[in-house]
Amino acid sequence: MDATAPLRDPGAPSAENCSVDRRELDDVIGESCRWLGERQNQDGHWVFELEADATIPAEYILLNHFLDEIDDAREARIASYLRAIQGKHGGWPLFHDGDFDMSATVKAYYALKLTGDGVDEPHMVRARQAILEHGGAERTNVFTRFTLAMFDQVPWRACPVTPVEALLLPRFAPFHWSKVSYWSRTVMTPLMILYSRRARAVNPRGIGVRELFRRDPEVIRDWLKNPTGHWIGDALIQIDKVLRVIEPAIHWAFRDRAEKWALDFIEERLNGRDGLGGIYPAIANTLMAYHTLGYAKDHPGYRIAREAVDGLCTPHAKGEYVQPCLSPVWDTCLASHAIQEAGQSAGDRAVDQSNAWLRERQVLDVVGDWKSNRGHLRPGGWAFQYNNPHYPDVDDTAVVVMALARSKEDEANREAIARAEEWIIGMQSSNGGWGAFDAENEHDFLNHVPFADHGALLDPPTVDVSARCLGMLAQLGRPKTDPVVARGLDYLWREQEADGSWFGRWGTNYIYGTWSALNAFNAVEWDMTDPRICKAVDWLKSRQRDDGGWGEDCATYWKERRSVSKASTPSQTAWAVLGLMAAGEVDSPEVERGIRYLLEAPRDGGKWEEELYNAVGFPRIFYLRYHGYSAYFPLWALARYRNLTSGNCKRTIHGM
Incomplete structure (x- = not known):
């Protein structure tokens, strides 16, 4: 059964009486921040469960x-x-x-x-x-x-x-x-x-x-x-x-x-x-x-x-x-972004301790397997796990750098950020994109070997990882005319789907990819009236469900089932709202209804209820449920909405 759930008619009027109560917004943000703070380990890191099948x-x-x-x-x-x-x-x-x-x-x-x-x-x-x-x-x-x-x-x-x-x-x-x-x-x-x-x-x-x-x-x-x-x-x-x-x-x-x-x-x-x-x-x-x-x-x-x-x-x-593996670096940098969006900064214990923990885990002395195509680079990335020095993750590295850079601990973070920036730039593939762990890992011939029936033998560049790298470079001051950034932007445009969305390789699915790409274009201060951006915005709006949320099933990784939506989820709603706000839609009815969904959705303190899986290891083969996603992404979206509607925040979203 296709199980395609009803979606809002893009031409239908917005729901009435969906204004956001500012006190309720503040209360939920505050409760979520406290919940995250209580789950931060004493050494500064967060780690949530990672569940597969x-x-x-x-x-x-x-x-x-x-x-x-x-x-x-x-x-x-x-x-x-x-x-x-x-x-x-x-x-x-x-x-x-x-x-x-x-x-x-x-x-x-x-x-x-x-x-x-x-x-x-x-x-x-x-x-x-x-x-x-x-x-x-x-x-x-x-x-x-x-x-x-x-x-x-x-x-x-x-x-x-x-x-x-x-x-x-x-x-x-x-x-x-x-x-x-x-x-x-x-x-x-x-x-x-x-x-x-x-x-x-x-x-x-x-x-x-x-x-x-x-x-x-x-x-x-x-x-x-x-x-x-x-x-x-x-x-x-x-x-x-x-x-x-x-x-x-x-x-x-x-x-x-x-x-x-x-x-x-x-x-x-x-x-x-x-x-x-x-x-x-x-x-x-x-x-x-x-x-x-x-x-x-x-x-x-x-x-x-x-x-x-x-x-x-x-x-x-x-x-x-x-668990298939442990995700402490990924959880820590994303949780740090969420609490910083909610108002914490350098000097606050949670931010300072997470920054210190992350800096300690930067890989500076092991030249990993990425050397096969980029042997001239100095190491400078972060792995996904507690320790995995031969395999730093480009995506983790970009998000860690953005978390460190936004906290403004300049002296403590400067060297770590500089080394990571150097490594990220060096890991760009010739087509302008970034893969997760390697550069130029596009030997498509190998996908035909009988061993490769899982379709995941390679690590080619992807939209979501590339978007994060572009957001990082923009946050560090590189303009869209910078040659590295320009090649990356060209890659993103080439990868846009016919309907305006972008494919999500590491998160489910087109909502994740589209949010990632729109954040990158916002970070480089792209003209958000570009017709291609408008097409992406229209696609996101068309996927909003009757309850105001967004949801996308893991079955969408099969092309013939790309429209399957079983239920709204807090994680995907947060991505959609963040993507629309990045495109300048903060005042749109769709964003307001998405925020109301997040405020009203069932949660336990700072963690929203979410059973449906929200990520992918290998499309059509191996899927993941990050238990932390339904905690820090909804908080992030609510806090950003508060910041962008408060009247004292510049409407540019740097990095992520």
């Missing part, structure tokens, strides 16, 4: 059974969470109230079976029926088939050839580790060891899920699919067949050297409690690779990885789940 909690259970490190008590709590988020369709979705997803459902079912759920229990019957009705477990994605192969549920030929020796290929080869995204290289490097060694789970209870297949996995021959349908994908499937024939010879000649390269790569980036790459899949693959290579459980690297993966386990009202 059933996949990672299920993978945690599978990991324990792979390693024979079963934790019955914790796994029972995770199983409770998995049961609670099962969809009405019998399976598990990729986001709240989403459609059935085959891979998430197979992993959740397998995990529950490992924890002792019987196959005849009603929830297991419903899940199994849904899997079989959708084509069976043979329809899972590549990553799930790797897991099933390690548990002897499918033959290894169900997985594309992924030899560890590929890590030794020279830079001019079609594949090179530097040509894929940071998350791909950290996940793939230990996974290649697992594939090349044909890793096998201990699985001490001997539990399988063959009942989920419509065909016997041993007789299936057409496992590999062309992820794009392009002729290149067909050709690569034929190359895969050739590689299977010569693979034993490749292993004989090069495996030892390749595994040493992989282990050196991993050990340099083990990253303490944050783990390899700071992301669950890479950390879990590292643990399984160490186990497969015979590492003792008290080996220092093994212990570090185990501690990192356990550190992602999070209590939940429904039991316990596993």
Whole structure:
């Protein structure tokens, strides 16, 4: 079902009696600021939960059974969470109230079976029926088939050839580790060891899920699919067949050297409690690779990885789940923006402490993987997690700089800002945009390989990250005629959609992208009567819902479903209102109705209620719910509205 909810008719009159009560506005802003202040850690940072789908909690259970490190008590709590988020369709979705997803459902079912759920229990019957009705477990994605192969549920030929020796290929080869995204290289490097060694789970209870297949996995021959349908994908499937024939010879000649390269790569980036790459899949693959290579459980690297993966386990009202990673830098810089918008500044304890905490985490002494295309740069960025020095995040860096710069702690912040500005400018790609972690990471050929059925192998420039970089540069005084800024603005204009919106790569979705772009154009003092800006404004207004809010479903990442809107959400309403205000629409009825929605929407102190997911890891594959978004973004929007309607605030919004 499309579930397209009713939207306000753009030609309809505004709702009556929607004026904003200033005392109510002040009260909500004050309460929200106090709520955020109470949740700031003593060292100055904020961190909120980051929730994904059933996949990672299920993978945690599978990991324990792979390693024979079963934790019955914790796994029972995770199983409770998995049961609670099962969809009405019998399976598990990729986001709240989403459609059935085959891979998430197979992993959740397998995990529950490992924890002792019987196959005849009603929830297991419903899940199994849904899997079989959708084509069976043979329809899972590549990553799930790797897991099933390690548990002897499918033959290894169900997985594309992924030899560890590929890590030794020279830079001019079609594949090179530097040509894929940071998350791909950290996940793939230990996974290649697992594939090349044909890793096998201990699985001490001997539990399988063959009942989920419509065909016997041993007789299936057409496992590999062309992820794009392009002729290149067909050709690569034929190359895969050739590689299977010569693979034993490749292993004989090069495996030892390749595994040493992989282990050196991993050990340099083990990253303490944050783990390899700071992301669950890479950390879990590292643990399984160490186990497969015979590492003792008290080996220092093994212990570090185990501690990192356990550190992602999070209590939940429904039991316990596993976060995909931790988001303290992102949460801290955004929360800082919100409280500064609400009136706090340098000299206020919350701002000073968050600034100090952020400055301490700037990466100044590690030249990360971005060096492959920008080796001349000095490091100067911030990572997303507590520690992840090889992978500073361009988006985080831009937002941190804007938070530091607006607080006016000039002496304390000047050097940090200067180093970050230098790094951000150097990370601009030749097309004028910025990617999240790398420059020039646009080797589209790789999206055709059978391994890339998730469509997220690369890290090309995106509108939202680029807009933040432009906002930062403008806030630091660079005009729109500056060559770096001008190239970035040209990139944004080229990326505008036909309907006037912009795609949101890292937040859901066109509302997020459009808010980001409009902020950037405001920051550079673009003429906001430009017809292209007006088209974006009209699009945002047309998407307002009858209740005055905005909402956009994660299903909009499928082009044929880009209009799906199930309900208004505080986060997306805040983005829409901030975007309209950036375009000069602060006095419009739409903004006023959006502010009223935020004032009236249910909340617990300073956190608005929001179940629908608000962000994306990989479009159509992996979605996220930032629990902090429904706290600091509504506060930010309300405070900006107060500032811009108070009569004493210049109507230019710098940076964000």
